[in-house]
Amino acid sequence: MDIEPGELTVGQLSERSGVAISALHFYERQGLILSRRTSGNQRRYKRDTLRRVALVRIAQRVGVPLAEVAAILKLLPENRTPTRADWERISECWQAELDRRILHLEQLRDDFKDCVGCGCLSLDRCALANPYDALAAKGPGPRRLMDNEGEPCHPGKCA
Numbered sequence: 001m002d003i004e005p006g007e008l009t010v011g012q013l014s015e016r017s018g019v020a021i022s023a024l025h026f027y028e029r030q031g032l033i034l035s036r037r038t039s040g041n042q043r044r045y046k047r048d049t050l051r052r053v054a055l056v057r058i059a060q061r062v063g064v065p066l067a068e069v070a071a072i073l074k075l076l077p078e079n080r081t082p083t084r085a086d087w088e089r090i091s092e093c094w095q096a097e098l099d100r101r102i103l104h105l106e107q108l109r110d111d112f113k114d115c116v117g118c119g120c121l122s123l124d125r126c127a128l129a130n131p132y133d134a135l136a137a138k139g140p141g142p143r144r145l146m147d148n149e150g151e152p153c154h155p156g157k158c159a
């Protein structure tokens with residue numbers, strides 16, 4: 001078998017990562033993972049591809065679009081195994097985006113028990129928190145969850 005030390009076949013990558021071979025092929029078409037082709041046109045993956053696949057799976061679980069994941073993974077070197085410093089650098093790159101997503105999830109978990117200022121006036125608290133939908137003057141959406149630029153914030157933390 002044409003395989004170099006530290007390389008994995010697609011079957012081995014699938015078995016170790018828990019991701020179906022068809023999904024791995026899809027990841028490759030999306031530029032999320034890379035392979036070399038043997039003379040018999042079989043794929044061979046460097047072992048650090050397992051770490052890339054793990055990142056993709058976790059990102060998918062929390063709803064990060066694959067295009068964003070691909071853009072981040074493109075920052076990793078292709079000609080050598082990424083170092084810890086490489087991974088730290090890409091972690092920093094999308095920290096702000098992940099923080100924004102975490103905030104959205106926290107809002108979903110914590111803030112939807114109260115008036116969100118969306119204009120529905122359907123809760124007994126709405127008459128106090130958003131009388132006559134006064135928050136509509138600040139723009140569309142759940143104004144008690146957003147800042148003036150339409151970004152998420154917690155009630156009481158923004159105007």
Ligand code: FES
Nearest residue numbers: 115119120121126
């Ligand atoms: S929850 Fe919609 S306006 Fe209060």
